[in-house]
Amino acid sequence: xxxxxxxSTIVTLSKLAGVAPSTVTRALRGxxxxxxxxxxxxxxxxxxxxxxxxxxxRTLSSGRSGLYGLILGPSSNPFYxxxxxxxxxxxxxxxxxxxxxxxxxxxVEERTAEALLQYQVDGxxxxxxxxxxxxxxxxxxxxxxxxxxxxxxxQHGCAVTCDNRAGGxxxxxxLLESGRRKxxxxxxSSYSSTAQEREDAFVDELARAGLSLxxxxxxxxxxxxxxxxxxxxxxxxxxxxxxxVFALSDIMAMGLLDALRLKGVAVPSxxxxxxFDGLPAAARPIYDLTTIEQPLTTMIERAFALLANxxxxxxxxxxxISLKGRLLIRGSSGx
Amino acid sequence: xxxxxxxSTIVTLSKLAGVAPSTVTRALRGxxxxxxxxxxxxxxxxxxxxxxxxxxxRTLSSGRSGLYGLILGPSSNPFYxxxxxxxxxxxxxxxxxxxxxxxxxxxVEERTAEALLQYQVDGxxxxxxxxxxxxxxxxxxxxxxxxxxxxxxxQHGCAVTCDNRAGGxxxxxxLLESGRRKxxxxxxSSYSSTAQEREDAFVDELARAGLSLxxxxxxxxxxxxxxxxxxxxxxxxxxxxxxxVFALSDIMAMGLLDALRLKGVAVPSxxxxxxFDGLPAAARPIYDLTTIEQPLTTMIERAFALLANxxxxxxxxxxxISLKGRLLIRGSSGx
DNA sequence: TGGTCAAGTGCAAACGTTTGCACAGTTGTT
DNA sequence: AACAACTGTGCAAACGTTTGCACTTGACCA
Numbered sequence: 257x258x259x260x261x262x263x264s265t266i267v268t269l270s271k272l273a274g275v276a277p278s279t280v281t282r283a284l285r286g287x288x289x290x291x292x293x294x295x296x297x298x299x300x301x302x303x304x305x306x307x308x309x310x311x312x313x314r315t316l317s318s319g320r321s322g323l324y325g326l327i328l329g330p331s332s333n334p335f336y337x338x339x340x341x342x343x344x345x346x347x348x349x350x351x352x353x354x355x356x357x358x359x360x361x362x363x364v365e366e367r368t369a370e371a372l373l374q375y376q377v378d379g380x381x382x383x384x385x386x387x388x389x390x391x392x393x394x395x396x397x398x399x400x401x402x403x404x405x406x407x408x409x410x411q412h413g414c415a416v417t418c419d420n421r422a423g424g425x426x427x428x429x430x431l432l433e434s435g436r437r438k439x440x441x442x443x444x445s446s447y448s449s450t451a452q453e454r455e456d457a458f459v460d461e462l463a464r465a466g467l468s469l470x471x472x473x474x475x476x477x478x479x480x481x482x483x484x485x486x487x488x489x490x491x492x493x494x495x496x497x498x499x500x501v502f503a504l505s506d507i508m509a510m511g512l513l514d515a516l517r518l519k520g521v522a523v524p525s526x527x528x529x530x531x532f533d534g535l536p537a538a539a540r541p542i543y544d545l546t547t548i549e550q551p552l553t554t555m556i557e558r559a560f561a562l563l564a565n566x567x568x569x570x571x572x573x574x575x576x577i578s579l580k581g582r583l584l585i586r587g588s589s590g591x
Numbered sequence: 592x593x594x595x596x597x598x599s600t601i602v603t604l605s606k607l608a609g610v611a612p613s614t615v616t617r618a619l620r621g622x623x624x625x626x627x628x629x630x631x632x633x634x635x636x637x638x639x640x641x642x643x644x645x646x647x648x649r650t651l652s653s654g655r656s657g658l659y660g661l662i663l664g665p666s667s668n669p670f671y672x673x674x675x676x677x678x679x680x681x682x683x684x685x686x687x688x689x690x691x692x693x694x695x696x697x698x699v700e701e702r703t704a705e706a707l708l709q710y711q712v713d714g715x716x717x718x719x720x721x722x723x724x725x726x727x728x729x730x731x732x733x734x735x736x737x738x739x740x741x742x743x744x745x746q747h748g749c750a751v752t753c754d755n756r757a758g759g760x761x762x763x764x765x766l767l768e769s770g771r772r773k774x775x776x777x778x779x780s781s782y783s784s785t786a787q788e789r790e791d792a793f794v795d796e797l798a799r800a801g802l803s804l805x806x807x808x809x810x811x812x813x814x815x816x817x818x819x820x821x822x823x824x825x826x827x828x829x830x831x832x833x834x835x836v837f838a839l840s841d842i843m844a845m846g847l848l849d850a851l852r853l854k855g856v857a858v859p860s861x862x863x864x865x866x867f868d869g870l871p872a873a874a875r876p877i878y879d880l881t882t883i884e885q886p887l888t889t890m891i892e893r894a895f896a897l898l899a900n901x902x903x904x905x906x907x908x909x910x911x912i913s914l915k916g917r918l919l920i921r922g923s924s925g926x
Numbered sequence: 927t928g929g930t931c932a933a934g935t936g937c938a939a940a941c942g943t944t945t946g947c948a949c950a951g952t953t954g955t956t
Numbered sequence: 957a958a959c960a961a962c963t964g965t966g967c968a969a970a971c972g973t974t975t976g977c978a979c980t981t982g983a984c985c986a
Contacts (some may be wrong), residue, residue, distance in 0.1 A: 260771070265707070276936045285974095290935075291935090294934080297721055309709060312650050312973095313974090314973055316645075316942065316972075318938070318973080326691070338666055341694050345694075355688055355693060356679055356688060360680060362957095371688055375658075479875065521828055540849065542852065610967095612944090612968085615943095616965075644942085648941070651970090
């Protein structure tokens with residue numbers, strides 16, 4: 257029952273330095289009750305001995321693990337990959353680490369949710385299109401702060417989202433202002449708060465202009481679904497064919513655009529296409545996609561701020577933050 | 592200095608059950624020295640009290656954290672996202688968890704590598720196009736098993752790779768057999784063992800047919816680089832223009848194809864294009880890319896087997912496993 | 927000279943779980 | 957009746973770090 261390599265510990269350093277372990281701990285943590293001379297002497301010794309603190313032991317006594325649990329959405333949407341990388345970059349700079357609780361589709365298994373408790377994570381960041389209700393339950397029951405990114409919290413927890421309604425509205429206005437009059441939406445049949453808000457706002461804005469949605473396709477939240485929708489749209493001709501399509505996510509917009517291209521439908525002259533999310537791939541010349549770019553960096557900053565505040569003060573009430581996205585007007589919408 | 596929610600512990604269960612904590616531990620772990628009756632009684636009590644073991648405390652005494660460290664490559668290549676999801680799915684089923692050490696480009700910071708020791712990870716899985724030499728050093732020095740996936744280990748550690756040479760060779764043969772005679776390669780200037788092997792094998796096979804590489808472009812390992820290479824290729828005309836291009840990764844092949852499409856170069860009639868990796872996106876009708884599909888699931892299974900063996904037996908020698916990829920012949924190579 | 931205060935450090939228990947060794951009770955055998 | 961073996965469980969220290977409380981020493985003041 258020993259550490260694999262008999263590494264330096266507080267106790268071994270204390271023996272070498274001729275002081276108590278508590279003195280070593282305090283010296284290394286910069287406690288000014290320990291004299292400057294002693295602090296410097298112990299810091300030098302720790303450096304020389306290659307001491308690395310054991311955070312697991314520290315957690316046992318301090319109650320803080322320095323871990324956040326992470327629940328990540330499916331690989332079929334590159335948005336989650338972008339989110340992972342940005343979140344990981346920020347968590348590192350905060351001096352925290354991510355413990356992956358779950359990644360990908362499907363509900364979170366019971367024992368997976370338990371990992372949050374087993375590893376005593378300080379908080380949990382969820383960005384998953386699937387409702388992680390079991391995770392929310394475990395967090396609530398055990399006073400673990402939880403923040404959802406790009407999802408509205410239906411139960412316990414905070415959330416940071418893009419202002420989906422404002423985005424949907426802005427896109428509708430852009431299309432109306434450029435003269436489009438017949439609209440389609442590529443959405444997702446499985447419940448998604450983000451999709452619902454984006455579509456509702458889009459439709460509401462059309463209604464204000466006395467117009468309505470002519471077609472609605474289930475793009476199933478992935479590229480292939482957008483592609484299928486594009487094939488269906490390409491079959492329409494004449495007055496039936498919409499002159500503008502809103503794909504509720506960039507990944508579906510990309511599928512849609514590829515299908516239209518292969519079927520010879522000219523974008524934007526025959527049909528304008530807009531998306532949502534602001535994936536880097538949306539900027540590619542082949543797509544040139546007009547989209548709402550989610551303020552991902554800021555969303556994640558705010559998410560970590562919510563977590564940090566609730567680690568410090570567990571009784572803070574739940575909070576939802578909505579941040580406005582940025583309309584990126586590119587070639588796919590004309591104008 | 593208390594647990595956030597005063598959860599059940601071994602000690603609290605032992606008091607309720609009227610037995611010693613060691614009895615509770617042994618009962619919950621199925622030790623048959625504890626009577627069946629006692630084991631059942633304690634299991635029921637644990638269930639009733641909502642007991643969840645604290646793995647951090649367990650690690651302190653057992654020396655096993657149930658954590659693997661993960662170092663992930665950049666988000667600009669979706670291959671790494673695929674790898675993350677598959678690896679996470681497998682690690683869950685093994686009863687382990689991933690601690691994210693690093694994700695994305697750039698060298699791993701000193702304190703980031705130290706996290707491996709701080710959290711007492713049982714092993715480390717690296718899949719990063721950047722040499723993680725500091726991580727390898729920390730692992731070697733502290734007897735932490737390390738396995739690289741899709742990278743040849745240059746220092747301490749094991750590796751599981753796709754047989755890049757066989758793949759490069761197979762692609763060369765395919766192009767030769769379909770009558771192609773003037774070749775280009777889109778590679779990466781920064782050192783990559785995978786790219787080097789793929790290109791070397793491709794060029795060697797051409798040489799065996801008395802042919803050589805006509806053009807070589809630095810695609811910088813990302814979509815945009817492949818796209819730039821495509822623009823350059825499209826500028827060539829007549830006898831100068833290659834009739835076949837090997838992009839050393841699918842992500843570059845996708846950029847290449849998009850550029851060729853926008854410049855009106857017909858694939859595969861004017862120019863055959865092949866890639867490597869087997870990204871799901873390669874199968875999209877818009878790309879229809881002929882590629883070598885890396886056996887990702889098996890590679891990760893083998894990687895975990897290497898880790899598990901070395902957790903159990905730390906002195907096992909380093910090992911490199913090379914697994915043959917699968918040639919997927921699609922429209923982009925003709926025939 | 928004695929009392930008080932401040933500075934600097936130590937003691938020891940705790941965090942939650944594990945495990946080597948020990949002990950008690952029961953049963954079987956001589 | 958005594959002893960040995962077996963079964964079932966307990967003791968207590970340990971893993972590495974933290975921290976509330978305590979102690980010692982020196983300086984200062986009345």
